[in-house]
Amino acid sequence: MDAALIPEGAKRCSFPKFMLGIAIVGAVLLWGVYAMLLCWFKGLNQTNMNDYYGFALWIWADLAVIAIGGGAFFTGLLKYIFKVDELKNIINFAVIIGFICYSSALLILAIDIGQPLRGWFIFWHANVHSMLTEVAFCLSCYFAVLTIEFIPNILENRQLNKVPFFHHLAHNMHGVMAIFAATGAFLSFFHQGSLGGVAGVLYGRPFAVREGLLIWPWTFFLFTWSAAAFGPCFTLLVTRITEAVTGKKLVKDNVVHLLAKISGWMICTYIIAKIIDTIYWATVTAPGIGFEMSHFYTNNSFYGYWILVTEIVICGVIPGILLINKSTRENPTLRLLAIILAVIGVCLNRWVMVLQVVAVPVMSFDTWALYIPSWQEVATTILPVAYGIILIAVTYRYLPVFPQELELNKSKAQES
Amino acid sequence: MKVDRRSFLGLGLGAVAGIAISPVGAKLTDDSSIWTQNWPWTPVPPDGKISYDHSVCSLCPGTCGITVRKIDGRPVKIEGRDTYPVNNGGACLHGIAGLQYLYDPCRVTTPLKKINDRFEPISWKEAIALAAGHLGRIRKNDQAHTLACITDTDQGSVAGLFSHFMTAFGSPNHFVMPTLESWLALTAQTLHGKGYTLGFDLENADFILSFGAGILEGWGSPVACFKANSSRKQRKAKLYQIEHRLSTTAAAADRWIPVTPGTEADLAMAMCGVLLTENLFDSEFAAGFKGGFNRFNAMVQQKYPVEKVAAATGISAADIKKIAIAFARAKMPVAIPGKGRGDGAQSLKEFAAVHTLNCLTGNVNKKGGTFIKPVHDYLAFPDPVLDTAAKDGFGKAKLGASVQEMVTNINQSADPLVTALFVYNANPCYTLNDPSQTRAAFEKIPFVVSFSSFMDETAMASDLILPVSTFLERLEDVPSRAGLANSVVGLTRPVLDPVFDTRSAGDTVIQLAKTLGGDMARSFAWNNYRACLEDVAAGVWEDLSGNGYALLAEGPPTDSVETSFAFLSDNPQTIYPQGDYALTLVPIDNMRLPGTVPAASPFAIKTVSDRVLKGKDVCVEINPDTANGLTDGGFATLTTPTGSARVRVNFNEGIMPGVIGMVKGLGHTFDNKYVAGKGVNIHELISPVIEPGSGLDAACGTTAAISKA
Amino acid sequence: MIQDKKAHKYGMVIDLDKCTGCGSCTVSCMSENNIPFKEDESDKKDSITWMRVYKLTNGKSFPDTQITYLPRPCQHCGGKGDHGHSPCVSVCPATATDYGYDTGIVSQIYTRCFGCRYCMVSCPYHARYFNWWDPIWPEGMEKYLSPNVSPRMRGVVEKCSFCYHRYQLAREKAYYDGTHEIAEDAYQTACTTACPAGAIIFGDLNNPSHKVHQIVKPDPHPDPLNRDVVGKSRNPKVFRLLERLGTNPKVYYMSEREWVRKLGDNYLDGEWEKVKNHYGAASHE
Ligand SMILES: Nc1nc2c(c(=O)[nH]1)N[C@H]1C(S)=C(S)[C@@H](COP(=O)(O)OP(=O)(O)OC[C@H]3O[C@@H](n4cnc5c(=O)[nH]c(N)nc54)[C@H](O)[C@@H]3O)O[C@H]1N2
């Protein structure tokens, strides 16, 4: 039915089957949209946030998707600037995942703020001292870059590509993509960093505050580094899921191994820095303002030391080691385990840097603040996931996302 | 023109680009944000000319001077009035929130008549005619004495008008709700004779021995007490607080002395004994004692030996002695009675025993001491014209010494003792212990008329409501009550026209009398309440209308008074918490929750701690030591001999083990989502116990049990 | 007409030994500043109270328990080194909250705020409140609203302004009166004038004739133990909340009771004993 749109030679499921899948995920999407409309029209009382939990599930989701979307800028950087050519086989997909992550982040922000129609004040009345201003500017610019990076892939659609203008446009855009990749890497460096800065500059919040370099607290660098380290894991994870769902191999093992290896080394270096940071914070920064480390991990029913161990050791050190070690890296099961742990690890880090920050009592007579998100928050957080699945399904179906797909599935295609 | 794909795409892109660079987008973006800044459902208060009115707050017996800021005549803020002789700047939260009462969702906005358990609005003319018809029939049937009347006080011209009405009508049954002032007056009357009341010069005393008096919880005139406490801190004057719980007053005190609830009277007696045996009493004053000084002395020594009282109170014998001696040796000691706010159920024995401590020190009618003040009658009502119905009726016996006794008598009698009842500015169906008894008595009364501003529990139980303007909409003289050293009368003035179709109760009473006609009308010759006030308060009117207040007496009274110990020498019985449960439930007076009329404002409720009220549940205080198996914040069932309630538990290290504290002022059942339907009315859990000798309810608590719900 | 250009530094001292926890300051603030209320205000984490009164205990068991009340308006933080980079001001991306260098007051511009709540997260005192709901008054009750302070719309943050409109009125009056000088009693906040216990003292910390200055005796030099801290009190009974963070609040607290003063900040085990007698250097006097 839609055969004319499907990349030449590629095998796709039947249109009705495709639409059925889309409809199921679309139902979840509509649920999220309903919750989103509730938040817009009735206000943020639809959430369980409160004056202690001013930042909650959404901001975590925001930071998390940006972190795991970091695969786009980092893969782009490697491919276009450091000329790691094998990565051309996964860059399209990395860009799409990045696009999904960043558009989701912007959508979440639009739901999260109390006055969405005034959202642009962040640009118009910008306060240069605010990390959030830096985030907003870099995030928007980088989203534009991602869109530009995404366009050539769209134009490669079988029908669009027949239009000579689009054909040439796509071709020429590929040619200058290094410039955009460089711009994107630069922008990403800052907004990933400034997201880290968002927490690190909070000198009223002893759990978050970090010393640093010039105006940038250490979290600035840690966030950038961790996004670069863990982002590719998410790209690999989604690739693996796509392969599982489509029942096809889409990217060659050597590409996967390479990206996993780079990611592994990044994780290892990051986690060393993170451990040093944590030790310095726990032994110098926090005690300097009167806090024992135990203050942040005891006397409440949720935030125990387990979260620190999980984030740093189980979801940091372990995946790092698994990925730098050739034998474990090339073992599909262990590699999958490593990338899953890594993705959890970076998400947990963002959770801690948003939610634990506000949960910890600061005034000596304050108490821990715990919160459980409302269904509206959960639905609007799942909304981008549904949207992401649909976008991946559509792009996979109609665009030549994986250059190695035909080659890898040739025999099967010929057999049938 | 043939629209091919190229030109279509070109057109589309062109249009998008065109709109993007045109100012339309920017304009819409800007407009939408401006729209959010002017949402029509977010009110914009109109601006105007600022003016200030002086008046007096009469939300509690404190009678603070207030200043009302108005914008084009519209009141927007209440603040304490500087240089007012009661509060001298500053006001309590209830006074400051006073404007909320004007627009309270529970306000009675027009006269209402109950038809088949529902209230229907009627006109004032119909309402007065209805009441007059009823009362006329009672009088005609020689039943005048079966009209009863409950007011919040017996002072001031509005209470005076009710009293005047009752006399002229022919009924002795005018009752006053128990307030600190009524207890103080009763104490003074018992020890010194009729016409006296007590005042305490807390501003100058150097040692205050408080028997649970919540001077920071709303006792007396709250703002004046707060100021006295602050000046006390500066003067380094001592405060010893004897109380079962670490109240705010106890926390501010130099010493907190926990005491077993209900034994305060015994403690005061024992301390009297210490003063007598240690020869620490003022002999000059002792010489003037009537009623057998030696008899009193012997009784105290015999019945209240320090060791015995130590066991009952939980305070060691040595401490009792030390405290009593420290008190007696102070230069300007004052002992103050009246637990919590000092209203509601109290014990005359306790008041008398505490006041006796003051008498024994001799620091009476001196600066920094206790003032035995004549009740200043600045009002001169003409004698009512008494026809035979009035004379007959008025001569009949009163239905009891207190509202509570009247309620008991009505419920116990087969005859209709009361056929009509007026209630003014009181909520007995909520504030009396075991209010179900009050409601049952109200059921038996065929015609209950409520003079109320709000649809509260008592108004709901009445047959006719004659709505009263709030203190911001009416004229009224308000004499200072509640234990102040000075005697001041202030003038509450209307700062705006009545918001609804309401009137001053004074006007309504006069109108009612006029409608009844005959001698009743002749007793109420004034055209309206204002004329009446100017007439009966003529002696102080110039000051009242000029300054907004008149100072009736200042400084220590000069007349000498006699003291009689007859009441105490008979060793009246002490009322302990009743029942067989192991724990004791006692009410907590909390400054942020009024216990009587009017109920709390939304602002006041908003300030209540989540350790007191959580959602719709009241939290009861209990020492973790006593909290056998209960968890902090968990639900529990509280049971007393009178009833049981579902509550939450609030662990408090500052309450004596064995005691459960529950706040007063919650559990209202009227229709105001901000204030009512929250928590439990503690009075529902306590049964009244009439104290012999006073005839008043003295049940300051009850025994209780608590278990996990 | 904006004449009084001298740099003031408005601040408060709250005497915790006098404070009775009565809540008049809270209600006066709510009434003065058109703060709304809703059906259930018992969840204190979403209950707008610019002035919140905390009840604190010494943590001891019966009968050694003690309590104190601690009223908490916005602390009008001067930020690290008292340079005006308050925790909240420095983070607001839209400049919707600002530091007044002429007054020391941290302002909040409701019509500018777009509700990102970053400022709330940055404030360790929980002094900032979000309008989760539209403010709704029972029918007719909006008639008592004051025109001096605009009611806030849903979706924005609000907080104590040190009754800025009273400052504006005082400034205008000073101009009309030709004095150009705002007298101490001409500008007093609504909580100060309401307090029946006289526990709140408000004025210009920069002005030696004002009571706040005389009580606090602020040390204008950085604290040698922590260079971020400026304006430490030279009165041993006076302290600030979380002073060690370097937020430099302009609200000071006073108590004779050591346990109360200790509650003002966080200390490692044994640390309090070492620093409890360290206050603003007398040598700077
Ligand atoms: N601290 C502080 N600073 C502020 C503000 C604030 O709220 N606080 N507000 C800011 C704002 S919003 C504004 S608009 C500015 C206003 O600040 P300015 O523009 O300085 O306003 P004014 O002082 O009201 O007026 C300026 C001068 O104009 C004179 N004037 C009046 N009528 C005329 C006329 O017809 N012709 C001429 N030539 N002169 C005339 C007045 O006498 C006065 O001397 O201040 C800003 N600065």
Ligand SMILES: Nc1nc2c(c(=O)[nH]1)N[C@H]1C(S)=C(S)[C@@H](COP(=O)(O)OP(=O)(O)OC[C@H]3O[C@@H](n4cnc5c(=O)[nH]c(N)nc54)[C@H](O)[C@@H]3O)O[C@H]1N2
């Ligand atoms: N009387 C008088 N009227 C004027 C002017 C004047 O100088 N005097 N100037 C005119 C001019 S130029 C302008 S721009 C408009 C401005 O008029 P508006 O935009 O109304 O500005 P303001 O009255 O300054 O502030 C608005 C409200 O914000 C409240 N607010 C709360 N917190 C803060 C805070 O932290 N800071 C500030 N600034 N306000 C706070 C104030 O109390 C006030 O109620 O007024 C115009 N009208």
Ligand code: SF4
């Ligand atoms: S203490 Fe009583 S009289 Fe004074 S302001 Fe409060 S409610 Fe009114």
Ligand code: SF4
């Ligand atoms: S008004 Fe004064 S005494 Fe009452 S809580 Fe506020 S500061 Fe304390």
Ligand code: SF4
């Ligand atoms: S107390 Fe909070 S809101 Fe106030 S200035 Fe300090 S950080 Fe900002």
Ligand code: SF4
């Ligand atoms: S919530 Fe408003 S004031 Fe706070 S940081 Fe965001 S925009 Fe600024």
Ligand code: SF4
């Ligand atoms: S200074 Fe004004 S705004 Fe701040 S708490 Fe006091 S009354 Fe409220």
Ligand SMILES: [Mo]
């Ligand atoms: Mo302006």
